[in-house]
Amino acid sequence: MSMWFWLLVAAVLSYLTKLLGYLVPAKVLANPRMSRVAGTLTIGLLASLTVVNAAASGTSLVLDARIGALVAAAIALWFKAPFLVVVLVGALAAAGLRLLGWP
């Protein structure tokens, strides 16, 4: 039940965050410092999320097939593959490495 509660809180917060953006006067975004924070925050969050999904398992760091997915996706992106292809390459790399016996 507790999971349902926090799940609904997360959903409400998500919508309120989006709506808040539409209620904020445009002047706030014109503040260069806030604009910089928004830019670095997005990069930091995405970088952190990439690393957590690639190497974290609970509170330990592991080297498993997901690292292979990360490398394969980076190669696909280097060759300017479309987003969907990058995602498929990541899935194929992880699945392929597991077939070969890597955890």
Added chain:
Amino acid sequence: MKLKDSPAAKIGASIAVATGLYGLSFGALSVASGLSFWQTMVLSLLLFSGGSQFAFIGVVAAGGTGVAAMGASALLGIRNGVYGMQLNTLLLPAGWRRFAAAHVTIDESTATATGQADPGEQQRGFWVAGVGTFVLWNLMTAAGAVLGDALGDPKQWGLDGAAVAAFLGLLWPRIKAFQPAAIALVCAVATLLAVPLVPPGVPILVAALVAGLIGWFRRGGTPDHAPGHVGDGMEPTLDPYGNDAVAHPLHAPSGTEHAESGIDHAVANTDRTVEIVEGEQP
């Protein structure tokens, strides 16, 4: 202009299809993390923000608590508030449209809208990408959640690898210049250092704090007269697809986009305090 003749609507539709398919992965991973079918559907129907949804189930899958999952999800949703501010100035939605627009304000719809120069195209791109992604994302989430049990362990199908690739794909177009890449690296290292020390989900908050502090104290990145549009990858929104085949046909006929971007580059190059802009449009 009719919707089927609109280049922005076409891009919005293709992004909606690509992202929608990815919902299959979310649905399967969500039930595998321990959430029920309806909990999974509520995330896609009501929370509706890919990064936040994956963060939520990522924390749950790692054994984190509901409150930690909510925290990680809410933090990742902050950028949607920034998108909302930008889209509000672009689309000027009124009445009920504002509340509908807020719900479909995500990476994909924002990227499609901000990639257009013409206000009508911005509208069409935003709504087609936003509503299209919402419908397909939810259909595929349901399919993934149902198939998830039949498929067995999603790891076997590399769906966790798909998540890694998707996040790198969203990050990639933002780190083409040196400074954003350095910030991404610092935040990645901060995350790795934090993982063994704090509960699951919290390392993302640590990285966010580091990134926020860098942004707060960083000097000269954005000229006062052109907030968020230096073209060094630091602007709040960017086409997350890095796909020239998608991005260029739009920009080419309008002419204004390249002109603006050229001015930005000229400003950036004459301002000594601005970092080097390298390969922003390869």
